Amino acid sequence: MRQLFFIQIIFLLFLTQLQAHEPLRKISVQLSWLHQFQFAGYYIAKEKGYFKEYGLDVHFKEMNNSVDLVQDVLTQKSTYAVGRSSIIIDRLNGEEIVALSAIFQHSPLVLLTLQEKHIKNVEDLKNKRVMLTTDAKNTVAIHAMTASKGLSLKDITFQPHTYKLVDLLNDKTDAMGSYLSNEPYILNSKNIPYNILNPQDYGFDFYDGILFTSKKELMLNPIDVHNFHEAVLKGWTYAFENIGETINIIYHKYNTQNKSLDALIYEAYTLKDLAEYEQGNLGNLSQSKIEEIGKIYSLLGFTKNETRFNLDNFIYDANLVIFTQKENDYIAHNEFIYYKQEFEPFYLGHHGIAADFWALIQNKTLLNAHSKTIRNNKNGRETIKKELNSVKLTLTQNDIHEKNVLFSEPIQSYKYAIATRNDEGFIFNTNILSGKSIVIRKNASINNLIKLQYPNINFIEVNSMKTGLQLVANGDAYGAIELLPVLIYHIKEEQFSNIKISGTTEFSQELRYMIHPDNHTLKTIIDKAITKISKDEIKTIEEKYFQVRYETSTDYTMVYKIGLPLTLFLCVVVFYNVRLRKEIQKRKIMEQKLYNAATIDKLTETFNRRKIDSKFKEKIELSSRYDRPFSIIFYDIDDFKKINDVHGHSLADTVLQDLSQLIKTNIRSTDYLGRWGGEEFLILLPETNLEEAKTMANHLKKLTENYQFKIGQQVTCSFGVTDFKDNDTQESMLKRVDELMYYVKRHGKNSVKAE
Known part of the structure; x- marks a missing residue:
C-alpha cells in the first residue's frame, strides 16, 4: 500500500514536470513610449505571472523612430501594441485592427505654458509659438481645441518637439505639448508656476493607452487574445491597488529613463485619476465616444475622402464566450426547442424582452433552435421535463426549490412595483396599502406569498393587468401590484395618463432559463452566455419595451x-x-x-457647465457695466434619486432629456439653458427683472408638473429665482439662488422662491 502511494506521488510529480515544460507562446507588445508607469499594468502582469498562467511569454518593446504601431501589428512584427486615439483613423481608413481596451479614459496630452507668459486661454495662443510632435494625428485634440476657438494654423507658429522642457524655460517656445503625468512634476519640483490648456476642458475628450491587436490575431488565436486581455486588466488592477510595490518594480527593472521614485509616484497617481479607476471604468471603451472622436478626425481631414464612416466591430467584444471542445461539439450536433409563452412585454409575438434575450443567447452560443408557443408556465415545466434539448425563459422566485428541472443563472431581476393614480403620494412601505383594494394578476406566482404576508390588503384578482389598471384609472381600485416592466408597458401602451408608479415592494422575480433536469451541458452553455451579457445589452433591450415609440411619415x-x-x-x-x-x-x-x-451637454443637448458658466460671467459683466436687468433661475428635479431607484438609470435619463426639451421650447430665444450638474439646471434671463423671472419660473413649474413623462408618473421641480443686485458677483448670485432653491426643497418642493 505504501509502495503504491509513492508510485502515485512520483506519477503526479512527473505530470507536473510535463506541464511545467509545456512551451509558452511567445508574444510581443509594442509600447507607445519608453518604460514608465504609463505601462505599469503590463509589467505587473508579467512579474506576477498572470501572462504565464495563460501560457504566454510576453516581451515588451520600447518606442523608437522607426516604429509604426499599426503596421507593426498588421505585419505581426508585434502581436499587440499600445496606442493613442489616433488608431481610430487607421480603422476608419480600412486597417483591420481591433481595440481591446482603453486604460486611460482621458488623454494626458495637454499644452503647458509658463505663468509669466500670461497664456490662460486658447485665444491667447494667437501669434504664439507652440511646440508639438510632427505627427499631427497624435495631437489632433490640441488642433481641435485651437480650431474650436477660431484659431487657424496660420495664427500659431508650430515648432517641432525637442522633448526638452528646458526649451520652454529658456523662452525658445511659448507652449509645449506635454503629459499631465510627467512635465508638471518637474515644474512643481522647481517651484515654477505654470498654466495648463487641456483639450478636455474644451470638450475634446480623447482616450489614451489603447491596447489593440490585428483582426487576424483575434481570428487565429481568440482564446489567447481573451486571456492576454484579462491578464492585462488584472495587472492594472494590481498596479493601481499597490502603487508603492509597483513603483519599486519599475524603478529597479524597467527604469530606462532613470526617473526618480518621486517622479514615478506623481505619474502613478495622475494616471490613476485619468484611468477613472476608482469609478470602476478601467479599460472601458464606449462606442459612442469612439464615434465622436472619429467624427472629429474626419472633420479635420485625417481620413480618406472616400472613407465610409463605420467603426462597427472596432471594439473587441470582451463578452466573447469561450466553450470547451465538448461544448462546441454539443452545440454543433444538436437541435433545440425554445418554448415561449404570451406575456406582455416579455413575449409580444416574435418580439419582446424574452425574445430579445434569447436572440442574444443564440448569437453568443450559435445554438440551433426553433420556437414553439405554450399556453402557460405549468405546461412549460411539464414539456421541459419530457424533452431533453428544450429550454424556456421563465420568471422565478429568488430561492429556487424545483427539483424536476434545471434553472440557469439569472439574467435580470425585476421588482414588483405599485401603481396608483397620480394624486397619490410616494409609497415607502407595502404596509401602507392595508385596508386598500389592490389589483393583482390571477395565477401570478407571487400571489400566495403576498396574501400570506399582507392579509389586511383587499386583493382583487384580474385575468390581465390591462384590466387591472383600468380599475385603478376608474377609481375602482386604489392601486395595482405587478412586475415593474409589466406596469410600465401597460401604462404607456394603453395611455393611462392618470396612473403613475408610486413605489416598489420587497418582492422580486428573476429571469432564468428552465432546462431539462438531465441536460447539464446545455445549462453550462447557457450560463456561460448569460455571464457575458453586458449591462449595455440589457439596457438596450429594456429601453425598447419600457418606452412607447412614435413614428410619423412624411409626404414628399x-x-x-x-x-x-x-x-x-x-x-x-x-x-x-x-x-x-x-x-x-x-x-x-x-x-x-x-x-x-465643446459646448453642448451630450445627454440633454443643453449648454454644458463650462459654456453656461462662461455665458453667466459675460451677462454679469454687461449688467454691471450698463446697469441692465439680469435674472437667473436655478432648478432641480424633485426626488430624482427615487426616480432612479424605481425606474433605473436609462428611464431616469429620459426624464432629464424630456424636461430639457420642454424647458428649451418654452423660454425665449435670448435666454440660455445649461445643465449645471446631475439634475440641476441654470437659466440665464438677460433684460429680465425679478418679477418677470418669477413669472417665467412659475410658468415652467406648471408645464413640468402637467407634462406626461415616459416613466408614467408626475415629475416636479423646485425653483430658485434671483436678479442681479449692486456689487453682485457670479459667486454671490449662485449662492443666493442655490439657497432659495433648497428652501423650496425643505418646504414641500414643487414651488418657486424668489428674492
Missing part, C-alpha cells in the same frame, strides 16, 4: 414637384461658384460641429 410629393425643378434652376445659377461654396459650407459645418462638441 410636393418636394419632388416643386423642389426638384427649383434645385435644377439654382444649380445653373451657381454653377461657377459651387466649388467655393462647398468649401465654405464644409468649413462652417466643421466649425459648428467642433463648437457643439
Whole structure:
C-alpha cells in the first residue's frame, strides 16, 4: 500500500514536470513610449505571472523612430501594441485592427505654458509659438481645441518637439505639448508656476493607452487574445491597488529613463485619476465616444475622402464566450426547442424582452433552435421535463426549490412595483396599502406569498393587468401590484395618463432559463452566455419595451414637384461658384460641429457647465457695466434619486432629456439653458427683472408638473429665482439662488422662491 502511494506521488510529480515544460507562446507588445508607469499594468502582469498562467511569454518593446504601431501589428512584427486615439483613423481608413481596451479614459496630452507668459486661454495662443510632435494625428485634440476657438494654423507658429522642457524655460517656445503625468512634476519640483490648456476642458475628450491587436490575431488565436486581455486588466488592477510595490518594480527593472521614485509616484497617481479607476471604468471603451472622436478626425481631414464612416466591430467584444471542445461539439450536433409563452412585454409575438434575450443567447452560443408557443408556465415545466434539448425563459422566485428541472443563472431581476393614480403620494412601505383594494394578476406566482404576508390588503384578482389598471384609472381600485416592466408597458401602451408608479415592494422575480433536469451541458452553455451579457445589452433591450415609440411619415410629393425643378434652376445659377461654396459650407459645418462638441451637454443637448458658466460671467459683466436687468433661475428635479431607484438609470435619463426639451421650447430665444450638474439646471434671463423671472419660473413649474413623462408618473421641480443686485458677483448670485432653491426643497418642493 505504501509502495503504491509513492508510485502515485512520483506519477503526479512527473505530470507536473510535463506541464511545467509545456512551451509558452511567445508574444510581443509594442509600447507607445519608453518604460514608465504609463505601462505599469503590463509589467505587473508579467512579474506576477498572470501572462504565464495563460501560457504566454510576453516581451515588451520600447518606442523608437522607426516604429509604426499599426503596421507593426498588421505585419505581426508585434502581436499587440499600445496606442493613442489616433488608431481610430487607421480603422476608419480600412486597417483591420481591433481595440481591446482603453486604460486611460482621458488623454494626458495637454499644452503647458509658463505663468509669466500670461497664456490662460486658447485665444491667447494667437501669434504664439507652440511646440508639438510632427505627427499631427497624435495631437489632433490640441488642433481641435485651437480650431474650436477660431484659431487657424496660420495664427500659431508650430515648432517641432525637442522633448526638452528646458526649451520652454529658456523662452525658445511659448507652449509645449506635454503629459499631465510627467512635465508638471518637474515644474512643481522647481517651484515654477505654470498654466495648463487641456483639450478636455474644451470638450475634446480623447482616450489614451489603447491596447489593440490585428483582426487576424483575434481570428487565429481568440482564446489567447481573451486571456492576454484579462491578464492585462488584472495587472492594472494590481498596479493601481499597490502603487508603492509597483513603483519599486519599475524603478529597479524597467527604469530606462532613470526617473526618480518621486517622479514615478506623481505619474502613478495622475494616471490613476485619468484611468477613472476608482469609478470602476478601467479599460472601458464606449462606442459612442469612439464615434465622436472619429467624427472629429474626419472633420479635420485625417481620413480618406472616400472613407465610409463605420467603426462597427472596432471594439473587441470582451463578452466573447469561450466553450470547451465538448461544448462546441454539443452545440454543433444538436437541435433545440425554445418554448415561449404570451406575456406582455416579455413575449409580444416574435418580439419582446424574452425574445430579445434569447436572440442574444443564440448569437453568443450559435445554438440551433426553433420556437414553439405554450399556453402557460405549468405546461412549460411539464414539456421541459419530457424533452431533453428544450429550454424556456421563465420568471422565478429568488430561492429556487424545483427539483424536476434545471434553472440557469439569472439574467435580470425585476421588482414588483405599485401603481396608483397620480394624486397619490410616494409609497415607502407595502404596509401602507392595508385596508386598500389592490389589483393583482390571477395565477401570478407571487400571489400566495403576498396574501400570506399582507392579509389586511383587499386583493382583487384580474385575468390581465390591462384590466387591472383600468380599475385603478376608474377609481375602482386604489392601486395595482405587478412586475415593474409589466406596469410600465401597460401604462404607456394603453395611455393611462392618470396612473403613475408610486413605489416598489420587497418582492422580486428573476429571469432564468428552465432546462431539462438531465441536460447539464446545455445549462453550462447557457450560463456561460448569460455571464457575458453586458449591462449595455440589457439596457438596450429594456429601453425598447419600457418606452412607447412614435413614428410619423412624411409626404414628399410636393418636394419632388416643386423642389426638384427649383434645385435644377439654382444649380445653373451657381454653377461657377459651387466649388467655393462647398468649401465654405464644409468649413462652417466643421466649425459648428467642433463648437457643439465643446459646448453642448451630450445627454440633454443643453449648454454644458463650462459654456453656461462662461455665458453667466459675460451677462454679469454687461449688467454691471450698463446697469441692465439680469435674472437667473436655478432648478432641480424633485426626488430624482427615487426616480432612479424605481425606474433605473436609462428611464431616469429620459426624464432629464424630456424636461430639457420642454424647458428649451418654452423660454425665449435670448435666454440660455445649461445643465449645471446631475439634475440641476441654470437659466440665464438677460433684460429680465425679478418679477418677470418669477413669472417665467412659475410658468415652467406648471408645464413640468402637467407634462406626461415616459416613466408614467408626475415629475416636479423646485425653483430658485434671483436678479442681479449692486456689487453682485457670479459667486454671490449662485449662492443666493442655490439657497432659495433648497428652501423650496425643505418646504414641500414643487414651488418657486424668489428674492
